[in-house]
Structures are given as C-alpha cells and as structure tokens.
Amino acid sequence: MARADVLVTARFFDGEARRVLLEQGCQVSHADVPHDGVDSTITPAMHQALLTARAWIVGIAPVTREVLQRYPQLxxxxxxxxxxxxxxxxAVRELGRLLTNTPGGNEPSVADHALGLMLGVGKRLAESHQRMRDGNRTVLVGTELYRKTVGLVGLGRIARQIVQRLQGFEVRVLAYDVVQDPVYAAAAGVEYAPLEQVLAQSDYLSLHAPLSEGTRHLLGSQAFGQMKRGAILVxxxxxxxVDDAALLAALESGHLGGAGLDVLGSERDASLQAVTDRLLALPQVLCTPHAAGSSREGLARSNLLAAQCVLAALQGNAVPPQCIVADGRMPLAA
Incomplete structure (x- = not known):
C-alpha cells in the first residue's frame, strides 16, 4: 500500500492503534476538534490534514456533505x-465514500455506565457524597434496584448487555423496540411491550434507541406524564x-424520582444550556459528560477496530461487514 495519510480527531486514540497504522505505512495526524466534537467548524489544523488524508477516524465530529465535497481525496x-x-x-453513498463504525468496542463500558447511573441515582450516592463534603452526615433514604421493573427503549447490543448485568438483581425487564427478536427475548426473560406500557410500568427507564426524526424528543411532556410516579430515567x-425542558419540569414537580444522564440536548444545541444548568442543580440528577463509552478497555477495543477498518479499506481488503454503515464505492469487478 502506498503511503496514506490518516487524520484522527477522536479523543483518547491510544498508542497501540496508532502503531498498527504506522506499521502499515500510514502517516497519522491528530487534530483537536472544537467543543469535543459538537462544533462543525473545520479548524486550520484539521483543514491542513484533510487536504491529503485518505481516511478520517472521528469521534462525534460532524461530517457533512460540504466537508466530503471539500476534500475529494478522502x-x-x-x-x-x-x-x-x-x-x-x-452524501457518503452519493459521493462514493465509505463510512464504518466500531460495533462491540465500547458496548460493555456503556452498559456498565447505565447500570451505574441506575444505582447511583436510586441510592442517592451523589447527594450523600456532597452532604458529607459539607459536613452533613444525615442519612438519605434511597430505593433499590432489586426486583424492580426496568424498561428498555431499544433492545440492541448495549441494552442486551444491560439485561445480562441485571440478572443478579432479579428484575422484571420490559422492552420496546420497533424490531423484535422473540427468540432472544424468550431466552433472556425479556417481555416486549408497547411504549406506553413500558413507560407506565417501569421503575427505571433506560434509553438505547438510535436518533432519527422519528425518535427525536421521543420522551416529552406526554411521555413523562405516562411514567410511574417516582420513576428514574437513564x-x-x-x-x-429527550425534551430536556419537559424532563426538568417532571423532576421539579416530583413526578419523576430522578435522572441519570450521560447525554444532554445542550451538547449540540447551545440554546439549551440554561436547561442543562437547572438539571445539574437538582440533587436527584446525576450527570456525566458523554463519558459512558470512555473506559480504557472500551477505547482500546474501539480504536483498534477503527484502525483495522481503515487499513482494510485502504488496502482493498474486505472490511468487516458488521462495521459498514454506508458504502458508495464502486463494486469490485468480478
């Protein structure tokens, strides 16, 4: 393979993954993305690297049609x-490019994180910690996860790992998904149900649906009103x-018991920052900065798989089919 430039804007790209690329003759450049990737701005450093890059390993940086057209060699x-x-x-398909992702890399980490948020909010860990820092040893009474009903909106790979982790808690698991796998559900002890039933019966509700026009603000005022009083959202x-303003209202009114949030609307919409600030100020809310997938192990797996996808594509080899999201390349000649 002739030398190929690879731009990496994903944070925490480790040395092992970089070594795999370098050993195959790639020139690897790193560039920071504004605001952890939510800004669509191409910085001067990114622009300089993209002028020659044939591959780009991204975190959550937007890759628009304009960007793809601007850098035709990518x-x-x-x-x-x-x-x-x-x-x-x-645009990837129409412009003849390839888009891959890294399924399986950070799923255990996200599943661990979701379970941690359930326990953290239910047992009021952040509140208790802050009180002790303030010199207050008053005991706060939380709620158990044991033998509760856990609702999963979306039953993909991450949600299934959560199901596995929940077995020791003897919970009832309800799931809503537009695509159902009754064989898996029967084996795992999961009950499929309409969204309204999942909302109404869940003590803990965990979201694992992809974002689309159909799922944007899937949970708003109406959905929160259908949820069990005292329920916890993750x-x-x-x-x-999630409509964060509606979530804030449901928490402030006491209808919801708490929320564990690794993602917020203000990540991509700065006008929602005031709502985020009010959510962060609530003692029954536990937030992390989109960090669920960022374990050392999960990042290492994802980085290595990303590097392997890049190399396979640039060398004309088969890319793992489970990693291909969109492929606009010309089909190989017979």
Missing part, C-alpha cells in the same frame, strides 16, 4: 463508536431523545 470515514447520526450517510444514548 475515501474512508471511520466513526470511533456506534452512533453515526453526525455523518451524512446519503439516558446513555443521545440527548435529543
């Missing part, structure tokens, strides 16, 4: 992660699945 975009709603997949998927 053949491969690899999303270090699973979600790809920040990439214009139609979101490690996409902030836009």
């Amino acid at each position: 053949q491969v975009v690899t999303r270090r992660g699973v979600g790809f709603d920040t990439v214009d997949t139609m 979101n490690t998927a996409r902030g836009e699945l």
Whole structure:
C-alpha cells in the first residue's frame, strides 16, 4: 500500500492503534476538534490534514456533505463508536465514500455506565457524597434496584448487555423496540411491550434507541406524564431523545424520582444550556459528560477496530461487514 495519510480527531486514540497504522505505512495526524466534537467548524489544523488524508477516524465530529465535497481525496470515514447520526450517510453513498463504525468496542463500558447511573441515582450516592463534603452526615433514604421493573427503549447490543448485568438483581425487564427478536427475548426473560406500557410500568427507564426524526424528543411532556410516579430515567444514548425542558419540569414537580444522564440536548444545541444548568442543580440528577463509552478497555477495543477498518479499506481488503454503515464505492469487478 502506498503511503496514506490518516487524520484522527477522536479523543483518547491510544498508542497501540496508532502503531498498527504506522506499521502499515500510514502517516497519522491528530487534530483537536472544537467543543469535543459538537462544533462543525473545520479548524486550520484539521483543514491542513484533510487536504491529503485518505481516511478520517472521528469521534462525534460532524461530517457533512460540504466537508466530503471539500476534500475529494478522502475515501474512508471511520466513526470511533456506534452512533453515526453526525455523518451524512446519503452524501457518503452519493459521493462514493465509505463510512464504518466500531460495533462491540465500547458496548460493555456503556452498559456498565447505565447500570451505574441506575444505582447511583436510586441510592442517592451523589447527594450523600456532597452532604458529607459539607459536613452533613444525615442519612438519605434511597430505593433499590432489586426486583424492580426496568424498561428498555431499544433492545440492541448495549441494552442486551444491560439485561445480562441485571440478572443478579432479579428484575422484571420490559422492552420496546420497533424490531423484535422473540427468540432472544424468550431466552433472556425479556417481555416486549408497547411504549406506553413500558413507560407506565417501569421503575427505571433506560434509553438505547438510535436518533432519527422519528425518535427525536421521543420522551416529552406526554411521555413523562405516562411514567410511574417516582420513576428514574437513564439516558446513555443521545440527548435529543429527550425534551430536556419537559424532563426538568417532571423532576421539579416530583413526578419523576430522578435522572441519570450521560447525554444532554445542550451538547449540540447551545440554546439549551440554561436547561442543562437547572438539571445539574437538582440533587436527584446525576450527570456525566458523554463519558459512558470512555473506559480504557472500551477505547482500546474501539480504536483498534477503527484502525483495522481503515487499513482494510485502504488496502482493498474486505472490511468487516458488521462495521459498514454506508458504502458508495464502486463494486469490485468480478
């Protein structure tokens, strides 16, 4: 393979993955993305690297049609992660490029994180910690996860890992998904149900749906009104699945018991920052900065798979089919 330039804007890209690329003759450039990737601005450093890059390993940086057209030599975009709603997949196909992702890389980490948020909010860990820092040893009474009903909105790979982790808690698991797998559900003890039933019966509700026009603000005032009083919401998927203003109202009124949020609408919409600030000020809310997938192990797996996808594509070899999101390349001659 002739030397190929590879731009990496995914944070925490480790030395092992970089070594794999370098050993195959790639020239690897790193550039920081503004605001952890939510800004669509191409910085001067990114622009300079993209002028010659044939592959781009991205975190959550937007990859628009305009960007793809501006850098015609860019053949491969690899999303270090699973979600790809920040990439214009139609433009990838129409402009003859390849988009891949890294399924399986950070799923255990996200599943651990979601379970941690359930326990953290239910047992009021952040509140208790802050009180002790303030010199207050008053005991706060929380709620158990044991033998509760856990609702999953979306039953993909991450949600299934959560099901596995929940077995020791003897919970009842309800799931809503537009695509159902009754064989898996029967084996795992999961009950499929309409969304309204999942909302009404869940003590803990965890979101794992992809972001689309159909799922944007899937949970708003009406949905929160259908939820059980005192229920806890966990979101490690996409902030836009939730109307944060409606969530704030449901928490402030006491209808919801708490929320564990790794993602927020203000990540991509700065006008929602005031709502985020009010959510952060609530003692029953536990937030993390879109960090669910960022374990050392998960990042290492995802980085390595991203590098392998890039190399396979640039060398004309088969890319793992489970990693291909959109492929606009000409079919290989017979």
